[in-house]
Amino acid sequence: MTRVTDRIRTPSRVSRPGGRRGRANQQQLLWWSGLLIVPVIWQLYSMVADSTLIVGPIEVAEAAVEMAVDGELLQAAGQSGLVFLTGIAAGTAVGLAIGILVGRFRTMDVMLDPYISALFATPLVAVVPILIVALGFGFGAKVVIVAMFAFFPVAINTAAGVRGIPREFDELARSFCSSELQAWRDILVPGALPYIVTGLRLAVGRSLIAVVVAEFSTAVTGLGFLILRYSRRFDMAESLVPVVLLMLTGFVFYTLLKRVEARLAPWILRTSE
Amino acid sequence: MANVDIKDLSKHFGSLGVFDDINLHVDDNEFVSILGPSGCGKTTLLRIVAGIEDTTAGSVIVAGEESRKPRPDTALVFQNFRLLPWRTVEDNVAYGLRLRGRSKAEARSLAQPYVMMVGLAGREKKYPYQLSGGMQQRVGLARALAVQPDILLMDEPFGALDAQTRELMQDELLRIWSADRKTVMFVTHSIDEAIVLSDRVVVMQSDPGRIVEHIPVPFDRPRDAAAMRADPRFTTLRAEMWALLRQEPLSSDMTHRATGE
Amino acid sequence: MRFGFAAFVLALWYFIALTLGGLFLAPPHVIVSRLGQSIASGEFMQYLGPTAFILAVGAGLGVAVGVPFGLLIGRIRPLYWVTEAPINIFYTTPLVALIPFLLVIVGFNYQSKIVIVFLFTVLPVVINTASGVRTVDHDLVELSRSFCAKEWTVWRDVIVPGSLPAIMTGLRIGLIHALVGAVLADFYAGASGFGYLIILYSNRFDITGALGPVFVLAAAGAAVAALLKTAQRRLSPWQGEQ
Incomplete structure (x- = not known):
């Protein structure tokens, strides 16, 4: 298993002397205008379109305020959030443990790697109806589904990260009479941390999908249920409120973890220079 | 008691013999260098004493106990430093202390004197990649000293450094060692380094790996490395060790070249 | 060792299936024989057809749009910065949440299924292609410029071959996403296709029946991943093992 990412890495360009600041400002400007273009076009389109089904961001915002005041949005977000956090925590914990075992011990690698790699490429959503039949409609079933989605990217990336740690640190740990668990804490987890965060970032995306599918x-x-209920009644503004909330959640987590990834490992960035 | 007794020690990697029946005694508070060409098994010997390499036959007795595993009363300094890249200087020095159950804050404050001792005060928060090779090995040395071992095992600790830094580090080690005179086993392939630092130099030859001579270094302590190098006794010792290393069969072509000059 | 463990997994599978009952697992040979019956009766093909169709059209469109668009925004810097935020937002959105909305707007039909598969495919393809173009060594572009190369020759000689590995990565991720999109489309957007077959059997508590299509999908995912990995190595031999 090698590291899985959602994209190849773009190395930061060597900036040419002069005009660097100006270019950065220009980039910022373009980025922010790109961010604004979507709601603006959406709003204009909704005003031009001759259909009550096509609602603009303003109507969605109004609906959001109404639903927030009502308390129903908060309640649904709380339900979904709890499933999301519990599931991702469980999936990450198991993924970390299995990933370290697979990355550290050759036997574990030989035994488990084929299954983990194959299941990672499987459209896991196909299993969701079966799991619901088996486990029921409750909180536990949803947590299991989310954890299953979160598990794979964390396990695969942790294993790849642990495998990348030089064996000589093993000797260092042994020479200081370190126990196996202390070596996990001092060497394996911090050494693999940049990989683990990448795994976690992928896990967040997959877990959000899992929450919605489960709901x-x-x-x-939960939010998934709100979307279903309102869209079935053709209350489009109300049905889009949870969608936008989910979008924001995904984007915020993604951006944050991307930042963490970049900041986490100064020593890696330096040694590759 | 902090002595090392190596008895009839043999080491083979599969069918490849490294050395057979090595016997060596290192006394309390003695600084012993093991000098030899590459391939004579000097590093392997040290690693066995450190407990991170198995033996094929024979035994190692450290402080009166037969020993096969790493012990808390020995500490190893590696040639390639092996600092944890994700830890700052102080946390690298505190590594061994943390492993002995100290809290993070406690370990840091216990590590502080050792950071000072190796001359890294003010650089506690730096990461290894921000340090030069010499400074990195100072951290490696402080990490080993911080666990207050009775026996310090050093595996060509200055081998990866440039010549100038190397001499500076030797001075530093002399200064630090003279404070409490721990038992030291120091592996090196540099004759000068062995003489400057040790009470006794154990010369090894390869193929098969064996000890050929024990040479005491009669300089008084505290020592001044520069003065030592100027001393005629230094030159004599140096020549004596050179002669022993020259008999080395594998480096025969090097000998020819040396004598041809 | 690997085979020993595989035997252990199989044994564990039988053990769980036979002791915990057929609520979520069935013995493998039973699943296979049920799959055989399903193929023999024509049911399998009847449900496979629509899914294959939406996959082919949706993913095909996704790649056909995604690669050129990715090349374009990768090469033209201002365009890249304008599109970065919206693309990332849609990429990090759980697209599945948009499905009910799409059903209302597009309708409960094949078109919406194709749109769903398209959306799942296109984003990873665009993102990887664009960052592939951006990773192409700028010195090489300058080199061909110094030989007075025209823009299109630069594309042919430097940019496309240079970004090919990244494009292949994008295709791999995009096609795996397409598979997920197709299953979800079958789940929620109309009573047809492989995904619907799973729902149909699950609702009847017939786990053995439902597991057959699941395994076919798993095999498809693994096959897509393996195939594109091989293609990637073939197409860019200069890249070495990654």
Whole structure:
């Protein structure tokens, strides 16, 4: 298993002397205008389009305020958030442990790697209806589904990170009478941390999908259920509120973890120079 | 008691013999260098004493106990430093202390005197990549000293440094060692380094790896490395060791070249 | 060792299936024989067809749009910066949340299924292609410029071959996403296709029946990943092992 990322890395360009600051400002300007273009076009389109089904961001915002005041948005977000956090925590914990075992011990690698790699490429959503039949409609079933989605990228990246740690640190640890668990704490986890964060970032994206799929399939609680209920009534503004909330959540987590990735390992960036 | 007793020690990697029946005694508070060409098994010997390499036959007795695993009363300094790249200087020095159950804050404050001792005060928060090779090995040395071992095992600790830095580090080690005179086993392939630092130099030859001579270094302590190098006794010792290393069969062509000059 | 463990997994599988009952697992040979029956009766093909169709059209469109668009925004710097935020936002959105909305706007039909598969495919393709173009060594572009190369020759000689590995990565991720999109489209957007077959059997508590299509999908995912890995190595031999 090698590290999985969602994209190849773009190395930071060597900036040419002169005009560096000016270019950075220009980039910022373009970036922010790009961010604004989407809602603006959406709003204009909704005003031109001759359909009550096409609602603009302003209507969605109004609906959001209404639903927030009502308390129903908060309640649904709380339900989804709890499933999301519990599931991702469980999936990450198991993924970390399995990833370290696979990365550290050759036997574990030989035994488990084929299964983990194959299952990672499997469209896991296909299993969701079966899991719901088996585990029911409750909180536990949803957590299991989310954890399953979060597990794979964390496990695969942790294993790749641990495998990349030079064996000589093993000797260092042994010469200082370190126990196996202390070596995990001092060497394996920090050494693999940049990889683990990449895994976590991928896990966040997949877990959000899992939450929504689980809530669509069980249809009793959460943001997914709100989307279903309102879209079935053709209340488009109300049905888009949770969608936008999910978008924001995904984007915020993604951006944050991307920042962490970049800041986490100054020593790696330096040694590659 | 902090002595090392190596008895009839043999080491083979598969069918490849490194050395057979090595016997060596290192006394309390003695600084012993093991000098030899590459391939004579000097590093392997040290690694066995450190407990990170298995033996094939024979035994190592450290402080009166037969020893096969790493012990808390010995500490190893590696040739390639092996600092944890994700830890700052102080946390690298505190590594061994943390492993002995100290809290992070406690370990840091216990490590502080050793950071000072190796001359890295003010650089506690730097990461290894921000340090030069010499400074990195100072951290490696402080990390070993911080666990207050009775026996210090050093595996060509200055081998990766440039010549100037190397001499500076030797001075530094002399100064630090004279404070509490721990038992030291110091592996090197540099004759000068062995003489400057040790009470006794154990000369090894390769193929098969064996000890050929024990040469005491009669200089008084505290020593001044520069003065030592100017001393005629230094030149004599140096020549004596050179002669022993020259008999080395594998480096025969080097000998020809040396004598041809 | 590997085979020993595989035997252990199989044994564990039988053990769980036979002791915990058929609620979420069935013995492999039963699943296979059910799959055989399903193929023999024509049911398998009847449900496979629509999914294959939406996959082919949706993913095909996704690649056909994604690669050129990615090349373009990768090469033209201002365009890259304008599109970065919206592309990332849609990329990090759980697209599945948009499905009910799409169904209302596009309709409960094949078009919406194709749109879903398209959306799942296009984003990773665009993102990887663009960052591939941006990683192409700028010195090489300057080199060909110094030989008075025209823009299109620069593309042919430097940019496209240079970004090919990244494009292949994008295709691999995009096609795996397409598979997920197709299953979700079958789940929620109309009573047809492989995904619907899974729902159909699950709702009847017939886990053995439902597991057959799941395994076919798993095999498809693994095959897509393996195939494109090989293609990537073939197409860019200069890259070495990654």
